[in-house]
Amino acid sequence: MSTRDFLVELGTEELPPKALKKLSVAFAAELKDWLDTEDITYGNVEIFAAPRRLAVRISNLAEKGDGGVVEKFGPYSNIAFDANGKPTKAAEGFAKSNGISMDQVSKITDSKGERLYYRVEGHGTITSTTLIAAVDHSLGKLPVPKRMRWGSSRVEFVRPVHWILMLFGNQDIYEANNAQTEQQKEMLGRILGLQPGKTTRGHRFHAPGEIVIEHPSEYQDKLRAAYVMASFSERGTLIKEQVTAEGKKLGGEAVISDDLLDEVTALNEWPVALAGSFDEDFLRVPPEALVSSMKEHQKYFHVMKDGKLLPNFITIANIESKDPQQVISGNEKVIRPRLSDAAFFWDTDRKNPLASRFPKLENVVWVNGLGSTADKTRRISVLASKIAEHIGADVALVQRAAHLCKNDLVSNMVTEFTDLQGLAGKYYAEHDGEPADVAAAMVEQYMPAFAGDALPATQTGTLIALADRLDSLVGLFGTGQLPTGSKDPFALRRASLGVLRLLVEKQINIDLGDLIDWALANEWATELRADTKATLTEYMLDRFSAWYQDENIPTGVFQSVRALGVTNALDINRRVQAVFTFGKLEAAQALAAANKRVSNILAKNGGENVEAKVNAELLQQAEEKALAEQVAAKKAVVEPLLANGDYSAALTELAGLREVVDAFFDNVMVIADDEAVKNNRLALLKQLSGLFMAIADISVL
Template sequence: MATLLVELLTEELPPKALRTLGSSFGSGIVSSLRKQNFVSEDVRYETFATPRRLAIIINDVLGVSPEETINQKLMPKNVGFTDNGAPTEALLKKLKSLGLDESSAQKTELKSDGKMEFIYLRQKKVGVTIDDGLQIAIDLSISKLPIPKVMSYQPQDNLETVNFVRPAHRLVALLDERIVAIKTLGLNSGNQSIGHRFHSKGDITIQHANEYESTLEEAGRIMPDYNKRKAFILDQLKQKANQQDLELQNDEDLLDEVTSLVELPEVYVARFDKDFLSIPEECLVLTMKTNQKYFPLFDRNGNLAETFLLVSNMKLDDPSNIVEGNEKVIRPRLADAQFFYRSDIRTPLIVLTEKLKHVIYHNQLGSQLDRVTRLRSLSIQIANHMGADRDKVSRAAQLCKADLLSDMVGEFPELQGTMGRYYALAQGESPDVADALEQYYRPRFATDNIPNSEISAALALADKLDVIVGIFGIGLIPSGEKDPFGLRRQAIGIIRILTEYPVELDLHELINWTTEKFSKELKLSVDKSQIKIFIMDRFKGYLKDKGYSIDKIEAILATESNQLHLVQPRLVAINEFLQTDHAAALATANKRIKNILKKNNVDGSCEVEPKLFNTKEEASLYEAIQSLSPTVTKAITQRRYTDALKALSTARSEVDSFFDKVMVMSNDAAERKNRLALLNQLSILLNCVGDLSELSIATTK
């Protein structure tokens, strides 16, 4: 067996897509070679990705695929052959698609599956060379690459148009030291690669596939391995930060992007004018990261320092020109941010709020000022139920969208809310109001914090509900992966606030309050049940991510689906209940009760008449229900759900005896109705924490 190398050299690839492209390029080739039996299922391989190349090295590759016998089911006999035994057009077409001629029809076999006869093709498939196999593999891999945006170009001396992520210039394919003859993107394979754009001159010959990485490192002066390059950059960043007695804050996305921009990384220390530290550090940090790909540094107290780190693609003994050049470039960028801040701060937020009437939120949902009006009304209503300061909530809602018209947010949309807070503080607003202007956007992403005050939480809920109800109201409901308005993220935000913040609000009421605002102001007809289902679907996913099984989730939501803050405590109680000896029996009994009641259309209006009892088991079960009801009800009211389930467990013997000795479906109509009423009472009691019938028996064991 041998080592296979494939390298595709291109112009600079999109940095944010490089890692994915490198991984997909390699896995696509391996997957195809595995299907063709050139490599084993557990084959070892290594992918490489730099700004100008995608490559893979695969170990233990066969030069020729093994011969194999194919026994392929083609089609029913009556479809493939005429009554005279001649092959039909359908069979000939199928054989042709397999690369076989008409004579192969006589080599087929007939086998019956007990119902009808089928035509099978049994033949030996001769092994093919790696040249043929790799050609199939690379074509397939390239066709399936997740290319963010395709370019069309014509290779040199070739009039054929090629579509790829960036123009490709060379193709290397080696099996050990032998060139594997393949062609792709208008390129013929060879063994000539290239190194660093500045530190390496001329072509680099790869003598052996095993020597690829070492040859590029030594002769090409590059680090082709993406992960090694990333680790090297991170190590240098930490070293340089420590040398400056400063701290580096983790930013995985920026580190990935920078790793995708360089082939020979080197980290240098640079500085900007200390005067710029007078403006909010978020402005400076975002400018450095977004525009220049620099790594800001912080002192031990977490304050931004004037020192920053840059990752260069040049390794020089005297990097002064690189450092000075980057310091010169960052200066006007920071000066712009400083100008934006000083200009914005002179305009009162309330003035910007009034100008929102000229900013369309959505052509069917009015302006941003219309939206602010709705948010004030809704957030005050929520605040009243939370006990939050309604005046501060009202003021925060009035100013919450003002910074959208600031120059700074116009340049950096990521700073919306953050700049609102700074401007509010500078203009003398209450710190609680200022904090709410920033925090009501939370959580912005999965691991983000939720708002930490009642004012912020009330405004956050109002904002997220307004988005969902409004977009649903005009019929732009998310489908598949499409969610242009981020409604799923808004729903998760609502769920996290309702479950993680110490607030007790009813989801059904929140949806009603929000839809009322739209129906009054915009005359929108909103399907509230559809919105509830949308949010609850996200809630189920949220709970599954926390480790709860779907049957337990369904059990609780069947009983409680409005007070989301009560669901997880109930799930904890269910988990504890399932560890007891009574769980399986009570769950099974409850499922049986549910089926009986459903089949007989029993509702909650039927009354139990003890005088109609004809067996001691009926009386015993009734007494158990009457005895347990006050205890269980009190435990539920006090949210002692585990205690409620423990109390219910004591009725197991009465439940078992009832089903063992009593015929529910008595021939006597009055007796039958009374027993069904008794089971209905039992069902209500058993399901006070969650619908036990939803629990799978396997789960309870």
């Protein structure tokens, strides 16, 4: 089948830099979905994205869709024809239903004999006729939260669109459809109110004029000649190389975060790295404040040497200047007042102790209906202290950390640089002479901030982090503000996973139910729902399940533990890890199947009413005697292990029951005619089941 290369470029005003990469990927994905739906084959798909353009190039795009093949099977010949060979009503009905005559009907033979058959070749979509619709549809599906209008048109997009380039082979889309007159072009359609053509534009300053693209293969080279690097990934790689090189020239190492690199890549069509400097006096300010100012406000990369910030920055200019020093000087002038602000906030905030800011929290609403941030801080203090008492931690340190933990939110530094919450508190606490653990807790309360993030290093920080998250979960669940679908405005999924990680990885042996009860017992500005505990517990167990799936632990492993109704996170994890290890043993599947059989037998014969007391005198067969003996022996070994929470060793021990269990079921009829013998055997199975159920319900594996 004939193919052509396809290119579409949307020329716009500057697109939102933080959304550019996502928009470009989505644009290509939507186009591919459209082509797949139309059964139009294609080769490599390339994505291009720059500040003023979104583009997709598709190689070897078929000129026509496959259309598919449809096969119709009719009645067998003994039904389709009478004794004289004439078509019956069944045959005529088959032909009529397919809109054909009997002359067009074929025959095919299968295992049952000869039958009527009709093969329909699909016509397929003419690709050129559908491309405008494909692009228009794809643009309409892009993840754009807010669209805008411009001029007098009612057309909407994320930014005003000024041109559209669209080539199918060496023809623009109208030429490809032989649309010559304006009427024919209008019938074929527009995209965002514009007629696609063969022209694009270069760099806004270096090459602002129109550029004619004769074939998709010319796209990158012609734009590069016009000072535009169309490939997002190519620009990103170049920026990284340039910034790294500039950092080395300064005698340090440039710090390149992925998020800043992507944003800077989205801001520049023709990146040129330039290094500047600032007054060393600013280095007295906490480095995080300086970095935040450079990164968030100016999009600069900072430079480190031996773990210390250098008084330099690296910026990316979107122009190849004839006088780079002038560009550098301009950036140095811009950054100076920013850093001066940070220094002013630092000096001003330290004039008053961190503790003195607490009263201001009374005027900061935490969540409507749940009181102020001061109220939340008091609840954190009570809950964290309760947990500290339970595990033998330093209650005084915890209470002090809780009292200070949110105070930096009303500081000048955090008001200006919101990403410094916690860090600012740590520096101010250290300046005030607070204990090291208290100062550390100012930062650690927000850990873990994301999946895989580090946990607090101090016990004080751990308990503040735990109490803070539990308070948020209980308060928001208690007022019905639960996550729904993809919406989780209060990041409760992350908070719940944080609680579970803290409990498990910090070895905090407290039941979730108790923790929720303690949080509920606090003073709340509004009455919380009666089902808060049940709903939140269930939700957190669901998060536990998701956690284990991410760890590639089969769902059945967690469900085997969840079936017991255990709600102690640390205990759950020990059981899950034990069952996961047990599942790799050779005996695991056989014992899981046996336990399922035991569960079914017990369920049909009284279940919970079966008394787990075996009468040795009623044991008749060698196999049941052997099983009873082994169950008793294993019980003596396993019970101390269970008391110490060593579930892995207990399951390894129980794996040794496989042979006697198999022999029992192969040779012993549980439901005996003698009622006493039957009940005794049920009691034996109840004992066997009880050994495993003390750890997990392995029958669900």
